[in-house]
Amino acid sequence: MSHPPPLRRLAVVGAGWAGLSAAVQATRAGAQVVLFDMAREAGGRARSTPQDGLDLDNGQHILIGAYRDTLALMRQVGVDVDQGFWRQPLALVSPDGSGLRLPGGPAVPAFVRGVLGWTELPWRARLALLTHAARWRLGGFRCPADWSVAHLCERLPRAAFDALIDPLCVAALNTPAREASALVLLTVLKEALFGPPGGADLLLPRRPLQALLPAPALTWLQSRGGVWRPGHRVQQLAPTDGGWQVDGEAFDAVVLACSATEAARLLAGPAPDWAATTAALAYQPIVTVWLRHPGLRWPQPMMAFPAQATPGLPAPAQFGFDLGQLGLAPDTFALVISGAAEWVDRGTEQTVHALRLQLRQAFSGRLPAWEDGKVSVLTVRTEKRATFACTPGLRRPSGQPLPGLAVAGDYVAGPFPATLEGAVRSGRLAIEGLLQA
Ligand SMILES: Cc1cc2nc3c(=O)[nH]c(=O)nc-3n(C[C@H](O)[C@H](O)[C@H](O)COP(=O)(O)OP(=O)(O)OC[C@H]3O[C@@H](n4cnc5c(N)ncnc54)[C@H](O)[C@@H]3O)c2cc1C
Incomplete structure (x- = not known):
């Protein structure tokens, strides 16, 4: 006699990479998944949005060869990883x-x-x-x-x-x-x-992030009976006899894969200690600046910029990416400022000014020439809560706070910092935890 699947009807709250990972794993385990997100698009912090006719990512993302769960998930939903990335040692x-x-x-x-x-x-x-x-x-x-x-x-x-x-x-x-x-x-x-x-190995996206997981994962899920509910901000979670209600709708189990702040709000009643630990997380910003420089090609698609190459000259960006060479946007360069609290305080104008000085200095006397007069700013995106601040001895909330409810997200307790791999892995572990329970 065959047993019914242990997860029949599952709600996944949040369609970032953690939620998508959980939704795919649950579907593979035989569950009927309803995936909620308050945004109109899936992808969360790793999504792409249109800008001046281009699909620009929320911030330049780098993957590495060690992202085993992430690469496996992409393949699972039909992404051609070899085509999707520029790979180099x-x-x-x-x-x-x-x-x-x-x-x-x-x-x-x-x-x-x-x-x-x-x-x-x-x-x-x-x-x-x-x-x-x-x-x-x-x-x-x-x-x-x-x-x-x-x-x-x-x-x-x-x-x-x-x-x-x-x-x-x-x-x-x-x-x-x-x-x-x-x-x-x-x-x-x-x-x-x-x-x-x-x-x-560095894996640099050659497609907008949307095409590397969120869009194919949604197609994969919907073709297997999954339900996609965009634009729905979940307001309330309540335990029931043997399950959970999500905004009044009954489910056998829930994976909470929304942001840490929203998870803390939703679980403040059912799991106050867990919510307090989660609400106490601090964050670090990332600023990404997209510049246009007609006719320029860097020697390689990714360059590192030394901190303080010239004493006294601030150096905001640590890495830059030639999006033309990656086939994403001709003559366009993404400059990444991580751990950017200082630059968020200084404001966009000062940041861009310092960045232009940094690039002028870094490329001075090099070929091909970086000519500041030819540079225009395409856009600047600041993610104030890009990742949690990964500080010593940090207490991160567990992924299994209550029966029938698992939490997924890059901030959940685990060995990794806030990364795509941490998020995807937490999604898989959330489903494994629910199945074992
Ligand atoms: C600028 C930037 C650059 C980065 N660079 C890298 C990099 O190079 N490499 C790397 O590995 N990682 C990078 N990261 C980190 C990576 O993007 C994150 O770790 C990952 O996207 C987190 O995914 P997640 O699913 O845990 O959370 P999120 O992406 O935050 O997803 C949470 C989802 O929940 C939804 N949501 C929230 N509340 C509710 C609610 N109440 N109801 C319904 N839906 C809700 C949100 O809309 C969102 O879609 C970067 C992040 C940023 C911001």
Whole structure:
């Protein structure tokens, strides 16, 4: 005799990447899914919206080869990952051509060869990087939970810290090294730099984010009986005998995959302690500036910009992307300012001014020339709550606060910082938790 599926009717609240992941996994497990989102479009913080005839992402996103759950989910819903991304071994190269370039192949030899070949970095700094990495690896990439990244690296020469650890930290944790959790950074290094071959590969989107998951996932879900309810901001969750009501509609179970602030509001009554932990999370902004520069092509699609290349000259952006080369938007460049609290305070005008000075200085004397007179600003997008601040000893809320209710989202307790992979993984774990219960 066959058993009915343990999840029959499931509500998923929030159609960001965590909610989409949960909805797909639940559908695969035989559930009938109703997916709510207060926005008209799915995708949450990783969505694309039209601007001047282009589909611009909410902010430039980078994926890496170690994003196993995310890449598997894309394939599951029919995305051609090979076509969707520009893939290359990790290269953090500045306009002057200096920087770390990892060769392909197994992680440890690739890292050693990459660091030894980084000739612009003094010998002492290169050796210190290798000995630190060896020590972290021997220690199982663990450290006390209350250590900051700055503390973890206090014996690393400044040159190595500035050239590698600081940019990796702000890119992955979106939190300045002095405030960022060393334990989470070590997990990222383990997964990305010292995991299976290809984990450190950069995957730069060659399609708008919408085409890389939200749109195909919705098509996949709807073709399997899933129901999509855009423009519905869920107001109330209430437990019932053996299930949950979502705005008065009965479900067997719920996955709460909305923002942390909305989840805290919705669970303030049913799970007050959980809601208080969630409401206490702090956030870090990201500012993305899109510039147009006719006729320019960078030597590679992604460039790293050294912090404070010139003393006294502020350097807001850490990374830049040539969207023309990625086939997304001709003559268009996305400049990313992570951990951007200072720049949000200074305002858009000052930020753009400082960015133009930074680029003029970074490209000065290089070919092809970056001519400030040819540059125009396409748009600036500021996400004030881009990610939670990934600080030492942070208490993150659990993904299983109540029977029949799981929570998914990049902020839910887990080893990773706020990333697409963290979000997608939490969606899968939410469904696995409900099925086990
Ligand atoms: C500018 C920027 C750049 C980033 N860069 C990277 C990067 O390079 N690499 C990387 O891995 N990650 C990056 N991230 C992080 C990544 O985008 C997030 O970790 C991920 O998108 C989080 O997904 P989520 O589903 O957890 O949450 P969200 O995307 O926030 O989804 C939550 C959804 O819930 C909906 N919602 C909220 N309340 C309700 C309600 N009451 N009822 C119904 N719906 C509701 C919202 O509309 C939203 O669609 C970046 C983020 C930003 C903002």
